[in-house]
Amino acid sequence: MIRIPILRPGSREAFPRIDQALHEPNGLLAAGGDLSPTRLLEAYRHGIFPWFSPGEPILWWSPDPRMVFATDAVHQSRRLNRWLRQCPWTIDADREFRAVMISCAAPRPGQTGTWITASMLDAYCLLHEMGHAHSIEVYEADRLIGGLYGVAVGQMFFAESMFSHATNASKVALMALAATLRRWGWPLIDAQVSSDHLRTLGAIELPRQAFAAHVARLTARAGATGSWTGCLALERAAELAGQPAAR
Template sequence: MDKLTADDLIYGYINGIFPMADSDGTLYWYAPDPRAIIPIYTYKPAKSLRPVLNRHQFDIRLNTAFSDVMRGCSKPRSEDDSVWISDEIIDAYTELHHMGLAHSVETYIDNRLVGGLYGVALGSAFFGESMFTVVSNASKVAFHYLIQILQQQKFTLLDTQFINDNVRRYGAIEIPKADYLRQLKLALRNKVRFIDQVSQQV
């Protein structure tokens, strides 16, 4: 296979598949069954997060450090953690970002990037890829702000690919692949926009 491109990613997402890299950089495409999604309109922040939000300790920015967020996400979280975001993947998603289809939500303290997440928006579907944090609660606040955007812009599908303890805390559920593909088909027909809003303190 030739080098991964933004067009490959678009084709993959509209067909319900996504790439991940092996430890040696080899790319594989995945289509989990069941598929994990996060219901957008039933999300509620955890009680423990509400005091953090009320303290307004983080500045939130959109799409100002996309590649930096990806590189933050690419770092292993522990000695046993596998890395699936290769340089090739970073390059392809950055290309997609320049096309206006891949987005980052970033958290800052004193102008220092301390957490964030990135994903892809097509139609009214947002495909959440990964998140990272170097300060407690930074990624949780980024996710909270992501949900606000998706709700305001009337997105209908938030894909989180695989179920795990991290996404469960945000309300992730599993649905059959056939159901996911049906929801995806409907979401791709809608025309909504992942709006770039000005910085906000959260």
């Protein structure tokens, strides 16, 4: 039987130390609590995130290793770079946060459900209204075709999920986010759990303790709360051609 600490909803009790997370399943740290802004922001400041399926209690995770993107090393192939030069898409942030989350929640091919539950949707939309959660959106004319969302604490961005309704649209959102954060001096994007797909985009693994040290340092810095609409480093996908991450 798996035994982990149980947090009480509405309480201010601290999370367990992340080195107490289970090895199997990798990173499971605690259950229960709530999805209040205070609890969520405290989790991210410690390198912890919620991830659970419908019908399960809230589960809190801190896997080892942790997958991250360096904002100056998102993979951009020469083929993609050539394609970007002719791409007519535009990019913005925080215009359609709820729509981005709903699109991210749509089951992928071969899946029947989603971990982005109604309670998660409401919780992160509240964080967005408070200026802590942000979406990056890719548009073809006025149609939303791709994007991602996550949480910013200090100078650390914790990516949660992305979606694409057109080939390369989620890559464009990720590259636009990286370009913006790089310009702001933010070095890392958290990508949470390792996957082969993320590796193809340039993500690397960090030992959990090294990741936690980066998080402690970066979340303590002054960040960029409030709406990011109109604040990205670029407005057109074609401007991504020739970015420093291209190789």
